[in-house]
Amino acid sequence: MTIEAVADRRFLKSSTAGVFALLAALALSGCETTTSTLSSVAVDTAQSSTENISSLSEVIRRTPNDPEAYNIRGSAYGKGGRYKEALQDFDTAIRLNPNFYQAYANRALIHRYMNNQQAALQDYNRAIQINSNYDAAYIGRGNLYRLAGRDSEAFQDFERAIQLDTTDPRAYHNRGLLYQARGQHDFALQDFAAAISLSPQATEPYTARGLSYLALNDDENAAADFNRVITIDRSNAEAWAYQGVVLERQGDKTRAMRSYGEALRLNPNLKVAKDGLARTRTS
Missing domain, CATH: 1.25.40.10 (Tetratricopeptide repeat domain)
Structure with a gap:
């Protein structure tokens, strides 16, 4: 997600x-x-609340080796503007599953919010390297390129996502x-x-x-x-x-x-x- x-x-x-x-x-x-x-937000706004993050933390306590649990809580942290905690959870998700391309894309967005553009680009590239059909990574990287004035590369990424029948x-x-x-x-x-x-x-x-x-x-x-x-x-x-x-x-x-x-x-x-x-x- x-x-x-x-x-x-x-x-x-x-x-x-x-x-x-x-x-x-x-x-x-x-x-x-x-x-x-x-x-396109996988975690509902309500899930960034303290109550829901507490529930997600309880899931992690019960299943500490589940990368998806960290990815979901990281998404909730990101929605709530708690970027440091989000990065830590995405780091853990990726450590537990080095091929977790969704977590790379999620971490890339947090890097963007924190103005770490090069780190964001590296994460989008890695997500695409793992799954060349992952439309969200192309869209995220395309927007990164567009905001940097790299319009031709941005266009190629949006075009690729559309070719993949993105919704x-x-x-x-x-x-x-x-x-x-x-x-x-x-x-x-x-x-x-x-x-x-x-x-x-x-x-x-x-x-x-x-x-x-x-x-x-x-x-x-x-x-x-x-x-x-x-x-x-x-x-x-x-x-x-x-x-x-x-x-x-x-x-x-x-x-x-x-x-x-x-x-x-x-x-x-x-x-x-x-x-x-x-x-x-x-x-």
Whole structure:
């Protein structure tokens, strides 16, 4: 089992004069967040509680040589942000079973959280060496590559996971982001749609797809995606801001200003909303 989880978001661009500078800036800088509903988590959030970790510890006390028990407790520790304890459990799981590829992938994610990127890469490589058909390791390594700017290698890993018939939406979402960064929006739209079909309540693929629709000047579908995000999560500041972008492009400055204002209420530092509100107030 793996505790791999990630969230990613990226750019848009447009030829519309009134919003061009904003969209060009997004194309250059990207848009990243640190929270996500788009995840593949083997251990439920409740299992990171003290009570459940105590239960897992009791299992380990009864079966101290079971690598899976350490892997499960390590996953629970990781979910709870107790990275040192998680590493210790994954180390033990791997010591007990040197071919435990899931534990390598889990340990890689903890290394990523602790900013030990080289150690994370080594663990993903080892997981893939043991099991060349393990989709989660390709997705994890691909995301590591993508965040490091190694887009070609990232693309190959996401492509490999998809070729393995993964049901993990992150493979499609992340490959879609790479297509989007290349300006290949038609391919990106297909990947975001696949991610949405696998995880309909995840907000990130809707936002990403909305940005590609904006880049293609398809305001209607872009608006539908941003509105969907707001329906799922009314606290999503970016969705409000991008809703404002669509409304501004459509000439509805009053409603755009309200959307930008709501985005800023939720995130006072969101540049998209700051710039949009400044434009709509003075126009």
